[in-house]
Amino acid sequence: AAAKITIDPSFTVGPVRRRTFGAFVEHLGRCVYTGIFEPGHPAADQDGFRKDVLELTRELGVTTVRYPGGNFVSGYRWEDGVGPVDQRPVRLDLAWHSTEPNTVGVDEFAKWSAKAGVELMMAVNLGTRGIQEALDLLEYCNIDGGTTRSEQRRANGAANGYGVTMWCLGNEMDGPWQIGHKNALEYGRLAADTARGMRMIDPGLELVACGSSSPAMPTFGEWERVVLTETYDLVDLISAHQYFEDTGDLQEHLAAAHKMEAFIHDLVSHIDHVRSARKSSRQVNISFDEWNVWHMSREASRVPTGKDWPVAPALLEDSYTVADAVVVGDLLVTLLRNTDRVHSASLAQLVNVIAPIMTEPGGRAWKQTTFHPFALTSRHASGTVLQLAVESPLASGGVTADFTALSAVATFDREKGEAALFAVNRLARQALTLDAAVGALGTVRVLEAVTYANKDAYWQASADDSTSVLPAGNATVKADDGRLTAELPAVSWSMIRLA
Numbered sequence: 001a002a003a004k005i006t007i008d009p010s011f012t013v014g015p016v017r018r019r020t021f022g023a024f025v026e027h028l029g030r031c032v033y034t035g036i037f038e039p040g041h042p043a044a045d046q047d048g049f050r051k052d053v054l055e056l057t058r059e060l061g062v063t064t065v066r067y068p069g070g071n072f073v074s075g076y077r078w079e080d081g082v083g084p085v086d087q088r089p090v091r092l093d094l095a096w097h098s099t100e101p102n103t104v105g106v107d108e109f110a111k112w113s114a115k116a117g118v119e120l121m122m123a124v125n126l127g128t129r130g131i132q133e134a135l136d137l138l139e140y141c142n143i144d145g146g147t148t149r150s151e152q153r154r155a156n157g158a159a160n161g162y163g164v165t166m167w168c169l170g171n172e173m174d175g176p177w178q179i180g181h182k183n184a185l186e187y188g189r190l191a192a193d194t195a196r197g198m199r200m201i202d203p204g205l206e207l208v209a210c211g212s213s214s215p216a217m218p219t220f221g222e223w224e225r226v227v228l229t230e231t232y233d234l235v236d237l238i239s240a241h242q243y244f245e246d247t248g249d250l251q252e253h254l255a256a257a258h259k260m261e262a263f264i265h266d267l268v269s270h271i272d273h274v275r276s277a278r279k280s281s282r283q284v285n286i287s288f289d290e291w292n293v294w295h296m297s298r299e300a301s302r303v304p305t306g307k308d309w310p311v312a313p314a315l316l317e318d319s320y321t322v323a324d325a326v327v328v329g330d331l332l333v334t335l336l337r338n339t340d341r342v343h344s345a346s347l348a349q350l351v352n353v354i355a356p357i358m359t360e361p362g363g364r365a366w367k368q369t370t371f372h373p374f375a376l377t378s379r380h381a382s383g384t385v386l387q388l389a390v391e392s393p394l395a396s397g398g399v400t401a402d403f404t405a406l407s408a409v410a411t412f413d414r415e416k417g418e419a420a421l422f423a424v425n426r427l428a429r430q431a432l433t434l435d436a437a438v439g440a441l442g443t444v445r446v447l448e449a450v451t452y453a454n455k456d457a458y459w460q461a462s463a464d465d466s467t468s469v470l471p472a473g474n475a476t477v478k479a480d481d482g483r484l485t486a487e488l489p490a491v492s493w494s495m496i497r498l499a
């Protein structure tokens with residue numbers, strides 16, 4: 001099969017936003033405890049943070065990290081996680097049927113974020129709590145001093161405010177599983193009142209209203225219409241969440257990003273419908289703050305039940321295949337391709353829980369397959385996202401028909417004089433020959449060409465072998481006389497850098 005593209009820097013979509021490369025740390029399973037934080041581990045620093053995980057987080061190129069949940073936040077009292085550690089309450093975490101020791105709270109996480117070099121993105125509890133607690137948390141985090149909450153933070157060791165800009169107004173409030181689940185009008189009003197109060201403290205905040213927790217929710221669309229009707233002038237972003245599962249039909253699995261793109265386009269329609277109905281010139285954009293492959297139905301470890309309320313149980317510890325990594329790379333291509341409306345995104349999650357980074361308690365930290373396309377895209381996508389002209393054969397899975405076999409995005413950094421093409425072959429069994437017209441970039445040479453693929457697309461990394469399948473040089477990539485050609489193997493993700 002063959003596909004053609006044209007890369008021309010005159011046709012642009014928008015800037016490469018660093019926030020597209022965000023991730024998510026929730027108090028869930030072993031993401032925090034024995035994930036980012038494990039005092040006594042040989043690699044722990046003086047604050048108990050695992051330096052091996054910090055290093056991998058930096059290598060992954062993560063930019064913003066959403067915290068502390070997720071479903072967890074809807075039952076969370078942030079005050080439990082501040083002050084002397086030995087006096088912090090131990091609580092039941094109803095979302096994940098676990099025990100929360102509160103050893104890590106907002107101050108520890110802010111410290112971890114600074115060490116990791118990431119922007120902290122906070123979520124407030126609009127499940128069991130409301131406006132006042134959100135305002136208290138904002139005062140605690142962002143006011144430098146002179147008020148009770150800010151002085152409390154100073155007394156807890158942080159002299160300056162954290163300057164948290166992005167705030168999620170609750171989490172998945174459309175989901176019946178959410179503690180304090182609300183209908184769209186109830187939530188929309190609460191989100192609007194909370195946003196109004198938060199903006200009285202700081203009008204410059206970037207606020208995220210909860211959108212649907214998946215496009216499959218029966219309320220998707222109507223939820224956005226009602227919530228945005230209540231909040232349109234008060235929020236900057238609306239959230240999107242979406243997970244994909246390989247149910248055994250590889251060709252269908254490779255349609256994941258096509259489905260994500262359809263979701264983005266639908267969500268944009270719902271947002272713009274409200275804008276138009278309100279005759280507003282303001283543009284609300286998307287925070288895609290949970291996305292990933294998640295093999296929900298194969299999950300080995302189930303959420304505990306009954307009298308079992310463990311601390312940091314192994315939950316949602318998915319193992320990822322090369323095919324999953326190709327899908328993750330494609331999802332990131334899709335987020336970038338929609339940079340005009342997707343202004344922020346968070347891979348869910350960062351460590352151990354459906355994560356690119358895994359740890360063994362007391363042992364090593366290692367990379368899942370999904371680590372590679374994320375890290376390379378974050379490192380090399382820069383400047384402006386270009387609008388490509390694509391001619392591609394179509395593919396069909398068991399459910400989804402006629403999606404393009406080639407998924408691609410290119411970025412162009414005028415200052416560096418470099419372009420990067422990220423290309424996915426979504427065909428399960430056939431290679432794709434790529435023929436790209438690149439003359440508009442001037443005379444180009446290939447700086448680097450790597451492909452991530454494997455004969456066995458189901459190969460998975462493990463603690464014992466995380467390095468035998470890595471992105472490798474693609475020797476078929478050639479640039480000559482305004483044309484770039486490449487062979488993209490079946491089920492593959494590639495990055496081609498040009499200068």
Ligand code: AHR
Nearest residue numbers: 026070071072171172348
């Ligand atoms: O990321 C895992 C969970 O998925 C989050 O807690 C929740 O928001 C979503 O349903």
